[in-house]
Amino acid sequence: MTELLKPIVRANILLVEDDEDDYIITRSHLDDLVSLDCQLTWVTNSADGLRKLTEGYFDVCLLDYQLGAETGLSLLKQAFDADISTPIIMLTGQPDKQLDLQALEYGAADFLVKSELTEARFARAIRYALSRREFELERMNRMQLEADNRSKDRFLAHLSHELRTPLSSILGYTELLLESDTAKDARPELNIILSNGKHLLSLLNDVLDLSKITANKLELRPEPTSLRHVLLDIYTLLKVTAVDNGLTLTVNSLTTLPVLITVDGTRLRQVLINLIYNAIKFTESGGITVDLWVQQESNREMLYFRVTDTGVGIPTGQLKDIFAPFMQVEDYLTRKKGGAGLGLAISAELIQRMGGSIDVVSEEQKGSVFTFCVDPGDISDTQRCYFNPEQQLIDSGSRQDKLTLAGEVLIVDDLEDLRKLASYWVSATGASVDLAENGSEAIEKVKRKQETGSSYSLILMDLHMPDIDGREATTVIRKLGYQYPIVALTAAMAKGIKQQLAGLGFNDVLSKPVTKHQLYRMLRSYLTSPALSASTAVSEDKPLHFLVVEDDAEAAQLMQILLQNLGVNVTLAQSAEECMQLLALHHHFDRILLDMGLPDCNGLQLVERIEHSYPENVVIIVSGHDYEPAVSSSAIVQQSVVKPLSKQTLSQIVATCR
Numbered sequence: 001m002t003e004l005l006k007p008i009v010r011a012n013i014l015l016v017e018d019d020e021d022d023y024i025i026t027r028s029h030l031d032d033l034v035s036l037d038c039q040l041t042w043v044t045n046s047a048d049g050l051r052k053l054t055e056g057y058f059d060v061c062l063l064d065y066q067l068g069a070e071t072g073l074s075l076l077k078q079a080f081d082a083d084i085s086t087p088i089i090m091l092t093g094q095p096d097k098q099l100d101l102q103a104l105e106y107g108a109a110d111f112l113v114k115s116e117l118t119e120a121r122f123a124r125a126i127r128y129a130l131s132r133r134e135f136e137l138e139r140m141n142r143m144q145l146e147a148d149n150r151s152k153d154r155f156l157a158h159l160s161h162e163l164r165t166p167l168s169s170i171l172g173y174t175e176l177l178l179e180s181d182t183a184k185d186a187r188p189e190l191n192i193i194l195s196n197g198k199h200l201l202s203l204l205n206d207v208l209d210l211s212k213i214t215a216n217k218l219e220l221r222p223e224p225t226s227l228r229h230v231l232l233d234i235y236t237l238l239k240v241t242a243v244d245n246g247l248t249l250t251v252n253s254l255t256t257l258p259v260l261i262t263v264d265g266t267r268l269r270q271v272l273i274n275l276i277y278n279a280i281k282f283t284e285s286g287g288i289t290v291d292l293w294v295q296q297e298s299n300r301e302m303l304y305f306r307v308t309d310t311g312v313g314i315p316t317g318q319l320k321d322i323f324a325p326f327m328q329v330e331d332y333l334t335r336k337k338g339g340a341g342l343g344l345a346i347s348a349e350l351i352q353r354m355g356g357s358i359d360v361v362s363e364e365q366k367g368s369v370f371t372f373c374v375d376p377g378d379i380s381d382t383q384r385c386y387f388n389p390e391q392q393l394i395d396s397g398s399r400q401d402k403l404t405l406a407g408e409v410l411i412v413d414d415l416e417d418l419r420k421l422a423s424y425w426v427s428a429t430g431a432s433v434d435l436a437e438n439g440s441e442a443i444e445k446v447k448r449k450q451e452t453g454s455s456y457s458l459i460l461m462d463l464h465m466p467d468i469d470g471r472e473a474t475t476v477i478r479k480l481g482y483q484y485p486i487v488a489l490t491a492a493m494a495k496g497i498k499q500q501l502a503g504l505g506f507n508d509v510l511s512k513p514v515t516k517h518q519l520y521r522m523l524r525s526y527l528t529s530p531a532l533s534a535s536t537a538v539s540e541d542k543p544l545h546f547l548v549v550e551d552d553a554e555a556a557q558l559m560q561i562l563l564q565n566l567g568v569n570v571t572l573a574q575s576a577e578e579c580m581q582l583l584a585l586h587h588h589f590d591r592i593l594l595d596m597g598l599p600d601c602n603g604l605q606l607v608e609r610i611e612h613s614y615p616e617n618v619v620i621i622v623s624g625h626d627y628e629p630a631v632s633s634s635a636i637v638q639q640s641v642v643k644p645l646s647k648q649t650l651s652q653i654v655a656t657c658r
Helices: 020-032 046-054 072-081 097-105 119-179 184-214 227-244 265-281 316-321 343-353 389-396 416-427 439-451 470-479 497-504 516-526 553-565 576-586 603-613 628-633 647-655
Strands: 009-016 036-043 060-064 088-092 110-113 223-226 248-253 260-263 287-297 300-309 357-363 367-374 408-412 432-436 458-462 486-490 508-511 544-549 568-573 591-595 619-623 637-642
Touching: 009 020, 009 046, 009 119, 020 036, 036 046, 046 060, 046 072, 060 072, 060 119, 072 088, 072 097, 088 119, 097 110, 110 119, 119 184, 119 416, 184 343, 223 227, 223 265, 223 576, 223 603, 227 248, 227 265, 227 287, 227 389, 260 265, 260 576, 265 287, 265 300, 265 343, 265 367, 316 357, 343 357, 343 367, 408 416, 408 439, 416 432, 416 516, 432 439, 439 458, 439 470, 458 470, 470 486, 470 497, 497 508, 508 516, 544 553, 544 576, 553 568, 553 647, 568 576, 576 603, 591 603, 603 619
Parallel strands: 009 036, 009 060, 060 088, 088 110, 248 287, 408 432, 408 458, 458 486, 486 508, 544 568, 544 591, 591 619, 619 637
Antiparallel strands: 223 260, 287 300, 300 367, 357 367
16 A cells, blocks of 8 residues: 555544444544544534534544535534634535535635545645645734734833833933032932933833834834944943943044945934943953054945953853853843843944944953944045044033024823923023813814914923823824824834824924923924024024025026025035935034935935934925925924025024024
8 A cells, every 4th residue: 555644643533423334434544544543533413513613623534515404615614613623524425516615615625525535635625724734823823922922012012102102201300409409409319210210211222123023023224323423422322321320431433434334323312322332331440442443345335343342251161151142241230220131232232233243252250352343335435544432522521502492382292291301491492382181182282372373382292191191192183174284192112103293293202201301392393493583694504504405406506505595504415315414424414405306316205314313404305396294294394485496485494493
């Protein structure tokens, strides 16, 4: 006898058959299949058959068509309606094409005629049914895994909201007390509260980042980035921490460094801050040195970073685990402060996604050296220079102009302490503030404003509130005809939420806990500065600086001449990439005049890139036709103007900057 099923397959088979002779014949066929180790269960009616199938124990069901007064089709349909996954093979005494089609339509895996049943035909049918069963189990497991992942995402979003909301109050009010004179004697204690609050926020961000990495949802957005700005930001931020711990922080460029690199600047900052902060945290005396250099590797140049500390070091036997998630090395990560053991794992993953690698060398009680590299993009034609952070700080200066804005802002949040905190920060800019504690009150306040012929300049809308939440309230407010910006406040930042909220009428999103810097940057995008008197506007302000992004050379030159006649300095860019490179170098222009018909990038896509990397800029869309939908969907777009631009139109744009 031919062995048709290899290797031996074990299967639990249910036979629903009311004729004992047919049972014996079927049993005999199964016994002949020597490569099938079969455990056969026999029932004689559809009720028992359905009950057995519901148990989910069987791999295949053999179902006779004629079961006394009823047919096997009824059982087949009941099994289909009950979402039973066991494949069912229909058996019948006579060939019937219509019955065959009907059985398959009801979900049968196969249709076999008893009189034509051969060993080979039976083997193929069972083999196919078992494969279908295996495929169905894999599909169900995959669906369950996806459901579990969705549940995990919902849990993390909920956890993020529940933790970020109280952290908003802790961090915000601590900063307020530190800035005021009411708690001078408690400043050391307040700094401890602020430091630990930021540490909690960092741990929360690490957990969410790791979740995105494991779900393959972490997206990097490489853009032209000023390496000098990245290094200066990090040096300014962490030098204070190092000094407070009695340590030195030194940054050296061992070779000339490219002025511009193409990376995700936010993620590169995250890696450097994590490594340098760890070095500071676990070093008791001495200092931390950060060396940078460019090194040729095969057909490309790589940008290298080396972070060296004089700290406690890592035991040699535990170095292999240092980049594993949730791993903490005894005496290394617990000597001063604990942690979730995620920072290095996330850093290693980010570095790998930036085209590089990371390595560590360490000796106990002598310190550690973390070396990593990233792909900086094509830097062959990029200007290069050495980097001296102290000189850069002197050159750039540390003066920050006080933010002075005009307009009225409606703050909507069900938590009183967060309303007060945001109110304090907004009021400090000179803008006026109104408050609402839920969506219903916000809607009524907008209606009352409209009845008086006025309107709020901006609405800050919390998403999660009782009664009417922020989404529903914004939908109603937009239907009332409110045309001004609405910014969402949320602690649950999920992938794609910005696009979802834009569809509901939101212009922007601020993630809780909202910092003063984030809030002020957003306010600068939406509120105007109060008009200056003629005596102060003429000579005391520095000249305005506009970026004109236009691929038509003649049109660009004309705008440059007209703007220069209005006292504006102008920088020209002919493409989206050149625009992003100039932004990486300068970070901020007073206005960006952006042509929508660029050769290398859709204008609205470029707006999104600018908004993601340099949201403090204000964009004026320049187009051959009306682009009002773009104005309402982007936070940084102030208005759209139609070509050709007259000197009067440009004069009005300049006037909004004064």
